[in-house]
Amino acid sequence: MMILKLRGLHLNLLIAFVFSSVFYTQHSTAQVWDQLFEEQLESAESGDADAQYEVAIMYLKGRGVEQDFDETLRWLNMAAENGNEKASSKLRRIQGQKKKFAAALKRAESGDSKAQYDTGMMYLKGRGVKLDAARGxxxxEKAAAQLHEKAVTRLAILLLKGEGGKSDYDRAHNLLDSISDSSALAQYYLGELYASGKGVPPDYEAAVGWYRKAAANGFNMAGGKVINMEEEIRMQARRKANAEKAAAAAQQQRAKLEQARQQRKAALAEAARNASSAAKAKAVAEAKARATQEKRVAKAKPEPAPAPKVKPVAKAKPVTKAKPVTVVTLLSPLDKLATTQWSAHNKPMEYLPSTITQCGVENNVLICFSEELKRESGNHTVLYKVKSEVRKKKGGLSIAYRNLVLGVEDMEVLDDAKDAEDALGYGDEVDQGFVIKTGWTRAHQVDCQHDGDGAMNCMKDKTHRIHVVEDVQVAVTQKK
Known part of the structure; x- marks a missing residue:
């Protein structure tokens, strides 16, 4: 649940929502808006003033339908004529915005950098003019060329996101760096660049440093990013330690196999030497016997002498091949669990090894950290990650996890008091970073019991039952 309250020009944002095991996708948001638009349009066409107002706003925001400023005005006028006060108020604000846009455009064309910035932002937000990101x-660009700091910051953000034109990470980095001493937003987005490796080599330590600066200068959303980066760094170290441990075990196994091979080689060589000595002794004995026989024949005695008895030569023992030695390194139950993939309702689990988590063992605990996930909360999309600690218990697993709120997408700022210049200067979703609360949510407990091979029955917070299964096909594919 998200509550937005407007007090004067100050926005307070509270996020207090409950996460389940299934993550939200952007695709479902579009479907929800499409369906909502159809429902509101049907009511609006039947004369419902409230629905006419909602349809107008959806045309204004481009939600569930392509943005159309003319249709916005048409439906607002219709709703106002039918007695909807919000529509009348909105029309007055739009008329006021149109006048402001015309005045700002005139000053911008004369070279005023602030007016150029204002004109660009109005185009970007569709305030007083049809939304046009390219013109914005x-x-x-014109305002930034005159070193207008807000314009430089906003232009860099557009270059990062590819809005109104192509992305240019190198230029975005240079622009942000040029104002990084005074702009918390620039510091935050420099952190984003180093975290993602866009335009610069990826560097988590540098990202954390920039996020910390932004948070210290009032950009609250950076606090969640600091926690995220620290967790990413710990996960990297954890996985590196696990890899080194596995490499050491593999090296030990290779050493044992080499020792066994050398022992087999020595045994075979000894057997071969013994066989050669026996063969030589037999050949000598046979040669002596033939020589003695030949001497007796040469004497030509009338009665043949009995053949001399030849002392039997011991037969060489057959060379026996040594049995190959196989050294097997046994995985711990948690190490083995880390190689699996789990899902529920055909969707990957957020707090178990899956296609959306990275896991590593530390101090006999399997720690998993998910990729960035999204969940719908009201009209907005919350960005978050999940960290879990998994422990083995008799017959199953004990899991403790928390959600790390990173930010909000598509946050709609109320504009009831937007006739004056915005308190923070940007007047849109960028401002959310100064007011949104990020960080850890409350902890959840999940207890799972094995239910045959590759399945578990789990209980979340002693209230929600979840049946999870091992996705064998995914696991095999990943291992290949």
Missing amino acids: RQWL
Whole structure:
């Protein structure tokens, strides 16, 4: 649940929502808006003033339908004529915004950098004019060329996101770096660049440093990113330690196999030497016997002498091949668990090894950290990650996990008091970073019991039952 309250020009944001084991996708958001638009449109066409107002706003925001400023005005006028006060108020604000846009555009064309920035932002947000990101970017370019700090910051963000034109990470980095001493937003987005490796080599330590600076200068959303980066660094170290441990075990196994091979080689050589000595002794004995026989024949005695008895030569023992030695390194139950993939309702688990988590063993605990996930909360999308600690217990697993809130997408700032210049200067979702609370949510406990091979029955917070299964096909594919 998300609550937005507007007090004067100050926005307070509270996120207090409950996560389940299934993550949210952007695709479902579009479907929800499409369905909502159809429902509201049907009511609006039947004369419902409230629905007419909602349809107008959806045309204004481009939600469930392509943005259309003319249709916005048409439906607002219709709703206002039918007595909807919000529509009347919105029309007055739009008329006021149109006048402001015309005045700002005139000053911008004369070279005023602030007016150029304002004009660019109005184009970007569709305030007083039809939304046009390309034109908005053009006007921000003009203001940034005059070193207008907000324009430089906003232009860099557009270059990062590829809005209003192509992405340019190198230029975005240079612009942000040029104002990094005074701009918390620039510091935050420099952290984003180093965290993602866009335009610069990926560097988690550098990212943490920039996020810390942004948080210290009031950009609250950076606090969640600091926690995230620290967790990523710990996970990297954990996985590196696990890999080194596995490499050491493999090296030990190779050493034992080499020792066994050398022992087999020595045994075979000894057997071969013994066989050669026996063969030589037999050949000598046979040669002596033939010589003695030949001497007796040469004497030509009338009665043949009995053949001399030849002392039997011991037969060489057959060379026996040594049995190959196989050294097997046994995985601990948690190490083995880390190689599996789990899902529920055909969707990967957020707090168990799966296609959306990275896991590593530390101090007999399997620690998993998910990729960035999304969940719908009201009209907004919450960005978060999940960290879990998995322990073995008799007959199953004990799992403790928490969600790390990173930020919000598509946060709609109320504009009831937007006629004056915005308190923070940007007047849109960028401002959310100054007011949104990020960080850890409350902890959850999940207890799982094995239910045959590759399946578990789990109980979350002693209230929610979840049946999870091992995705064998996914696991095999990943191992290949």
